[in-house]
Amino acid sequence: MARITYVETNGTEHEVDVANGQSLMAGAVAHMIPGIEGDCGGLCACATCHVYIPDAWQTVCGEPEELEQNILDFAFDVDSNSRLCCRIEVTDELDGIRVLMPERQY
Amino acid sequence: MSFIESHAVQLLTDLPEALIITTASGEIVFFNDSAATQSGFNSDEMLGQHISRMLPESHRRKVNVVTWLERWADNPDPEQLRYLSLAGVRKNGDERRYQVRVSKFEDKADVYFAVVLRDVTETQELTVQLRHAQLISNRIIAIGEDAVLSIDADFKVCLWNKKAELLFGYTENEILGKSIDILIPEAFRDTHRQNIQSFSTDKIPSKYMGERAEILGLHKSGRMIPLEASITKTHIDNKLIMSAQVRDISERKQSLKSLEDSEARFRAIFDHAVEAISLLDASGLVIEINPAATDMLPLDEYVKDKHLWELTWWGSNDSSEKLEAEEALQNNVMEATQGNLVRTRTELSTSRGLVQIDFSLIPVSDTNGEVIYIIAEARKLIEL
Numbered sequence A: 001m002a003r004i005t006y007v008e009t010n011g012t013e014h015e016v017d018v019a020n021g022q023s024l025m026a027g028a029v030a031h032m033i034p035g036i037e038g039d040c041g042g043l044c045a046c047a048t049c050h051v052y053i054p055d056a057w058q059t060v061c062g063e064p065e066e067l068e069q070n071i072l073d074f075a076f077d078v079d080s081n082s083r084l085c086c087r088i089e090v091t092d093e094l095d096g097i098r099v100l101m102p103e104r105q106y
Numbered sequence B: 001m002s003f004i005e006s007h008a009v010q011l012l013t014d015l016p017e018a019l020i021i022t023t024a025s026g027e028i029v030f031f032n033d034s035a036a037t038q039s040g041f042n043s044d045e046m047l048g049q050h051i052s053r054m055l056p057e058s059h060r061r062k063v064n065v066v067t068w069l070e071r072w073a074d075n076p077d078p079e080q081l082r083y084l085s086l087a088g089v090r091k092n093g094d095e096r097r098y099q100v101r102v103s104k105f106e107d108k109a110d111v112y113f114a115v116v117l118r119d120v121t122e123t124q125e126l127t128v129q130l131r132h133a134q135l136i137s138n139r140i141i142a143i144g145e146d147a148v149l150s151i152d153a154d155f156k157v158c159l160w161n162k163k164a165e166l167l168f169g170y171t172e173n174e175i176l177g178k179s180i181d182i183l184i185p186e187a188f189r190d191t192h193r194q195n196i197q198s199f200s201t202d203k204i205p206s207k208y209m210g211e212r213a214e215i216l217g218l219h220k221s222g223r224m225i226p227l228e229a230s231i232t233k234t235h236i237d238n239k240l241i242m243s244a245q246v247r248d249i250s251e252r253k254q255s256l257k258s259l260e261d262s263e264a265r266f267r268a269i270f271d272h273a274v275e276a277i278s279l280l281d282a283s284g285l286v287i288e289i290n291p292a293a294t295d296m297l298p299l300d301e302y303v304k305d306k307h308l309w310e311l312t313w314w315g316s317n318d319s320s321e322k323l324e325a326e327e328a329l330q331n332n333v334m335e336a337t338q339g340n341l342v343r344t345r346t347e348l349s350t351s352r353g354l355v356q357i358d359f360s361l362i363p364v365s366d367t368n369g370e371v372i373y374i375i376a377e378a379r380k381l382i383e384l
Helices: A024-030 A055-059 A065-070 B003-014 B033-039 B065-074 B119-143 B164-168 B186-201 B249-272 B319-337
Strands: A002-008 A013-016 A050-052 A082-084 A098-100 B018-023 B028-029 B086-089 B095-107 B111-117 B145-154 B157-160 B215-218 B224-236 B240-249 B276-281 B286-289 B342-350 B353-365 B369-384
Touching: A002 A024, A013 A024, A050 A098, A065 A082, B018 B033, B033 B111, B065 B095, B065 B111, B095 B119, B145 B164, B164 B215, B164 B240, B186 B215, B186 B224, B186 B240, B224 B249, B319 B342, B319 B353, B319 B369
Parallel strands: A002 A098
Antiparallel strands: A002 A013, A050 A082, B018 B028, B018 B111, B086 B095, B095 B111, B145 B157, B145 B240, B215 B224, B224 B240, B276 B286, B276 B369, B342 B353, B353 B369
């Protein structure tokens, strides 16, 4: 279980508990957090769960694989800290993370 | 040469799907009629142009169309393409969303991409709108003051909000897929099931709180909870879902009980007092009058919502004296309205004749010091 804070572009913060083993995307969808769509259900095929990971959490979250990097090309306003959060599995290590959402997913 | 081969170009030109064929570098070499209709560009304008004329790169998206064509031509997995769409532009500048499929073919050393474009702008916008509407509804349900839950045709719980968790003690993970029976005390389960069964087949889509009898729920801890519920049903794809908004009425029942007890105690004093007592509002209108007071009145006189001084008690049968007595009483009431205790001796014309009374007007104020009631109290002195 990890306490995750999803931050909308307007600054609204959603602090929720997500069970280990779930993806950050699934956690957001389960808690009905606006701004993370997860259209493809976690297949890494839609680029609608794009988030920005703060530098301090980059190591814990790991590097994106090639497929994720390819799909990220389709997301809006991609930056060096962009990730598709369906690819990040929640563990105790992520407790306290703040993920920032982009302005749009479509 | 087969029929297909001899008509291939015509078939591709007339294909109902928009078809564009490009070289490996993205130069358009074929542009069919549907592509023209969809994009607003005609074939002559587009032949020799780069595909990015229709699918331009965006400063907000890194995707390079030719890279994309190569990638998906190599991995033509329809599942992977299911939700992907590219931003496109019509000749008139309108932004469109295209779902794109691509296959690669080779002619000698040259590589070509066959690109099928489907305009999904409206569908995608509608989907996004629906998702947003759903998001709003879901968040309202999530924060609802009432517990919200749904069950399927097998009476298994399939929706459970936060308030339901607080009310019954089960988390969403614990309850989803479980029978609704566990939320009902064992003695009432059969009846509850029969009621749901009957609701599922009758013609009424919803029943509201108040139209239905109170029910008893069962908390995870075994505690019984008096509940009230509004229920509704939906048939989607012939699958029945029944939903309920459930309210814990323990506090309300307790408050009602306290009120009833308080009222009973008040009545015990008020209705059995020897003195004549009337409760007035701040303007002197009669709100309550006790039996000792009504006993003094002529039978059948309607007293509620009259000013105290309008009742037949006051003064003698002489009309000028009566008027004088009424005015005096009205003045006294106004005095009490100002917060002053008024105490007089007066004569009262009762059903048993004139009586001399000790008469008090006692103002009752709220916490702000404003007079909200006046208690009129008459104590008989001597019966004349």
